Amino acid sequence: MVLPLLLLAGVVRAGDLAIVNARIYPSPDAEPITDGTVLVRDGRIVQVGTAVEVPDGAMVIDAGGDTVTAGxxxxxxxxxxxxxxxxxxxxxxxxxxxxxxxxxxxxxxxxxxxxxxxxxxxxxxxxxxxxxxxxxxxxxxxxxxxxxxxxxxxxxxxxxxxxxxxxxxxxxxxxxxxxxxxxxxxxxxxxxxxxxxxxxxxxxxxxxxxxxxxxxxxxxxxxxxxxxxxxxxxxxxxxxxxxxxxxxxxxxxxxxxxxxxxxxxxxxxxxxxxxxxxxxxxxxxxxxxxxxxxxxxxxxxxxxxxxxxxxxxxxxxxxxxxxxxxxxxxxxxxxxxxxxxxxxxxxxxxxxxxxxxFGQDSRKGRIEAGMDADLVVLGSDPADDPQAFSGVRYTVRGGEVIHPAPWHRP
Incomplete structure (x- = not known):
């Protein structure tokens, strides 16, 4: 469940953030992680996978099976x-x-x-x-x-x-x-x-x-x-x-x-x-x-x-x-x-x-522990249709939600 704060603010500041129930593409050449979680702390990805424990107090975005890629x-x-x-x-x-x-x-x-x-x-x-x-x-x-x-x-x-x-x-x-x-x-x-x-x-x-x-x-x-x-x-x-x-x-x-x-x-x-x-x-x-x-x-x-x-x-x-x-x-x-x-x-x-x-591949471009928490939640899977890349539900930059889509699902 997405916290109500997302409805009221243009940005949610970095802290513990978990994107759960997601189909995660860690990189373009990697196989997807189904029903996965991305855990973010202080602007960095700390854990990715199917057995990630979400800490108490973390802000949670439920992807509902939708796709997550790097920003x-x-x-x-x-x-x-x-x-x-x-x-x-x-x-x-x-x-x-x-x-x-x-x-x-x-x-x-x-x-x-x-x-x-x-x-x-x-x-x-x-x-x-x-x-x-x-x-x-x-x-x-x-x-x-x-x-x-x-x-x-x-x-x-x-x-x-x-x-x-x-x-x-x-x-x-x-x-x-x-x-x-x-x-x-x-x-x-x-x-x-x-x-x-x-x-x-x-x-x-x-x-x-x-x-x-x-x-x-x-x-x-x-x-x-x-x-x-x-x-x-x-x-x-x-x-x-x-x-x-x-x-x-x-x-x-x-x-x-x-x-x-x-x-x-x-x-x-x-x-x-x-x-x-x-x-x-x-x-x-x-x-x-x-x-x-x-x-x-x-x-x-x-x-x-x-x-x-x-x-x-x-x-x-x-x-x-x-x-x-x-x-x-x-x-x-x-x-x-x-x-x-x-x-x-x-x-x-x-x-x-x-x-x-541009010399930032040690920090950006992939979803893995230690990388900057730049993430996109898509409403559908680009493997089915590349135009899905334009159907953005959430944009997260450095652990901050900088775009909740106006038609987001609670």
Whole structure:
């Protein structure tokens, strides 16, 4: 029985927590534990199994046979919408509501902001979450991105102008290196390069100079941090490969199908991919394109994910939420399944793959003793339908319930 407190509060603070009567998937490649219990104390998992004694006084969530997985990662987000981009001045209630709608409602306990303004805003938001003032996910951030000279993307220019944000363009490798060094020293968890920036001056895509890419990536790697790239075109992918980028933030459907050889090269170079498949449907529909065109472009993105996955590439789940206003994850899971990813591969993209990629696999991504108590209770089993990953009943981050679903079962 779920304690009534869950009905009244947006967050339940860490202590002893037991999720009982659950079908537990400890990791994507593990067999499920049926009628199992996860016991949490002080933000860490202390016991998992079928013979776990629940201590007196523990808060108990009865899963009623439903599924429990490790907490989800969203590896492509932007805390740009209000109130999140005013993290220093907005109230905890405002910030918590936005964080729940964008992240916790969908099971995300860790998110990677891969471009935001103003500089330092996400770090401020992270500080308020970590201090216990605001309930929300673990936050990683690249802070401000790097745009090519004269290459501020047209689709964010008006927003940045309205914010009077400083230019994120870099014209030389020395300038780029110095800013990367500064942002990383100030606490950024990586860097983001718009290698192919879409502009509206008639040229289409502005490509970043390879020496600038190398300078920024070198600084990130020197600090032990990842480099993300927005490639846009096949030329952008070649620059990303030559520059040593770690993660492609999107596929490149405008450039046509990927070959098996390109996918093999990406895998050999250790490059991960965030598919963001639904985003392309959304963007093409903004142009009032016929549905046949929408499906053609979305289908190319799906093909690119398929050939990358078949080559053994590391896939990281991401939605581009914050640029996109589509928080619901159901369509993304449907598209990923249509690209040939089974439910275990999708679960890996949500859990073990990002934890490993971003150096947190000793703490996150699996359900076992000693790990952070980042957990998701789903209303149905994703082994039956991958869209079940979007049916989140409860989200637990560090032992705190940060999302009780409004339709929860008592």
């Amino acid at each position: 989800f990662w969203n590896s492509h987000v932007h805390p740009l919408p209000l109130p999140l981009r005013e993290a220093a001045t907005r109230s905890p209630a405002e910030l918590e509501f936005a964080l729940r709608q964008m992240f916790a409602r969908w099971g995300f306990t860790t998110v990677f902001d891969i471009a935001s303004f103003p500089s330092g805003n996400t770090a401020t938001l992270r500080g308020r979450i970590n201090a216990g003032e605001v309930a929300g996910p673990s936050l990683l951030t690249v802070d401000m991105p790097f745009f090519p000279a004269d290459g501020t993307p047209s689709y964010v220019k008006d927003l940045l102008d309205s914010m009077t944000a400083p230019s994120a363009e870099v014209a030389t490798a020395d300038e780029a290196r110095e800013r990367a060094r500064r942002q990383l020293a100030d606490g950024a968890d990586g860097v983001k390069l718009f290698i192919g920036a879409i502009v509206d001056d008639g040229t289409g895509v502005r490509l970043m100079d390879l020496e600038i890419v190398r300078a920024v990536v070198e600084e990130a790697h020197r600090a032990g941090k990842p480099a993300f790239a927005h490639p846009t075109t096949l030329e952008g992918i070649e620059i990303a490969l030559a520059g040593g980028v770690d993660v492609l933030a999107h596929p490149t459907p405008a450039s046509g199908a990927w070959s098996a050889e390109l996918a093999r090269r990406l895998v050999e170079e250790g490059v991960a991919l965030t598919p963001t498949l639904e985003l392309f449907e959304i963007e093409v529909r903004k142009e009032n394109a016929p549905e046949a065109v929408v499906e053609r472009i979305a289908g190319i993105a799906q093909q690119q994910l398929r050939v990358f996955h078949e080559a053994g590439g590391q896939v990281l789940f991401g939605t581009d939420i914050g640029y996109s206003d589509q928080a619901d994850t159901r369509r993304e899971f449907e598209r990923m399944a249509g690209a040939g990813m089974d439910w275990r591969a999708i679960l890996a993209s949500l859990t073990t793959a990002p934890a490993r990629r």
